[in-house]
Amino acid sequence: MQSLVIVAHGSHLNPDSATPTHTHADTIRATGAFDEVRTGFWKEEPSLREVLRTARGDEIYVVPLFISEGYFTERVIPRELRLEGWDPELWESDGISADTATLVASDIGTEVHYCGPVGTHEAMTDVLIRRGESVTGDPSVGDGFGFAVVGHGTERNENSAKAIEYHTERIRETGRFDEVKALYMDEEPEVDDVTEHFESDDIIVVPLFIADGFHTQEDIPEDMGLTDDYRKGYDVPAEVDGHRIWYGGAVGTEELTADVILERAADAGADIGDAVARIRQQTKPTTGAAGD
């Protein structure tokens, strides 16, 4: 019996924080790739401290729905899950290459496969591009478009910027968009000046965040000038300084993120059959939608 346990931050204040976690859990549950899919949270219930005891599998795969390696993935989650003998060195990561470590969780006395975060998996690049397609309503979007991947910056976590740069480079390598750039909230190049960093008339902007909240719904739209008051909302696309900004919001809400969770578990040895292919097909945006 295989169990998937998705662990995420959650919030005491924002009910939307856990929404992507639950949505992706539902998507994966529907594939039948795992006998059970459980979710656990730092700020909600079940807590990280108690989530493993809700899982019944012989093989348990824990996937952190977090953007980057750092304090939570290296310290808080292993501590709360009670992973015996945990050391971040077990991942042998350069900051974006964590894959998996298998350790006994003393809470349940059995081994669990502790995977690297969703945000640094290479498949996350595809999710960013998919968000570009869904926000423009164009499955072949690319020509004439710039693409900005937005992150916090290094102020709180050095690896956060590494993840942004990693995906920015991978999107650039596809050659699909005219320009691809990393922008930050805390440091240069800043997302506030998005239009100064792109020559393209059309710019897709996607924050590499797991859930929508204060930063993605309030800060970034106001900082970019999409709106002077987030409560009034903003247009997609919105005209700013002669550019059209296609703002996608947190990438983690894109349905295809479920695929990255599966990939993480598969990399750790889970037998998921053709679930990845099915999710990729199932989550494709319907063509001919907005923007045509």
Place this chain on the structure above:
Amino acid sequence: MSVVEPALSETQLAAFREQLVDGEIDHDGLAAEYDADEDTYHIETPDQQTTVSADELGRVAAEQAAYITNWYFYTQQVGTEIKQAFCQWLELADERPVPDRYVALESGVDREWGQLIITTTVSPDGTRHYDVRHVDDSDAAADALTTHTDPFDARDIGTVDADGRYRPLRTAPSLKQGWIFPDLTAAEVYEAVEAFYPATIVNWYREGRDELDIDHWRDEQDRQSGIYNLITVLPDEAVDWAAAACCDDSQCLKRREWQLSEDEPLDADGGDGVFPCRGPCSMVVAAGREWAKLERQKTQTYEFELTPSEKEQLEAVIDAVADDEIDEIREADVGDGANRYRVRYLREKRVDEDGNLSGTPTHPEDVHDGEDEDHGDSDG
């Protein structure tokens, strides 16, 4: 009274025979074994002992058939031990033997779990059915409630209260009414309850086996890192206030089992909930961090000019907010100290334009400590 007439299906009989080839059955009042030499089945239930051939298995007496359908349901349909224990608790299995249980299940057995009422009924083949709804909807007609079939819908039902406010604490007694899961399977009722009240069943199960691991406050303090390190300086007496404030039954339906430490019980009431709380939750830790900051301030003597009724009014306001009774105060009931008009009147009279009560500044010019936490004294 009509009684469920147990009916053994071919599938059940096949499973029964198959199990007995592997070994004896000893389950919930049913003992059975297969004699390969004689090709007979010996079946014992509290009131009957029979030895029958394979052909006669399908025609055993009603009591024995009931025990076999019960064995089949629990061992072949329910799954894990935790689910079995929970389903047995739901039908008060400890209190009566299977035939009596089936009689009770005919009309339905009700159990409460937090604000849920779960009614178990049984089909002639022993399959249980579970009706789950809000306890305050127990008498409502099913068609007056919104029907749900997917147990994971429970997650969304429990996300906001009746006023649409987010419920970060799933075990807060603020579950909204108006919904029903009219017919869940054993596996589904487990998932629905798990979604309404995460991890409560497994912790209840562990407690029942004397295996519940408690994280006391001092364990929690020792484990924290980052911004929550601050809870290490929360004074011990404040932990009692925090538990009384947050963990009372009026605020959370879990029964608090954690103390200051194993040898240092808290005075606050832990509550009467069915399911235990095995450690300070993230809400308590986050609140504890805030109180740790506030408790670093020194007390200060202020002078206020208040009439006796104004002093009592401030106390009434504190009570109304703490007990969440603001919405119950009638619009024109100005006799209630927490009535909005009364409070607005008090503000007009006693609070100056800077928001100071009785015009008394919070930080008089000659006093510098208090607000700046970086310079405040620590009690811890």
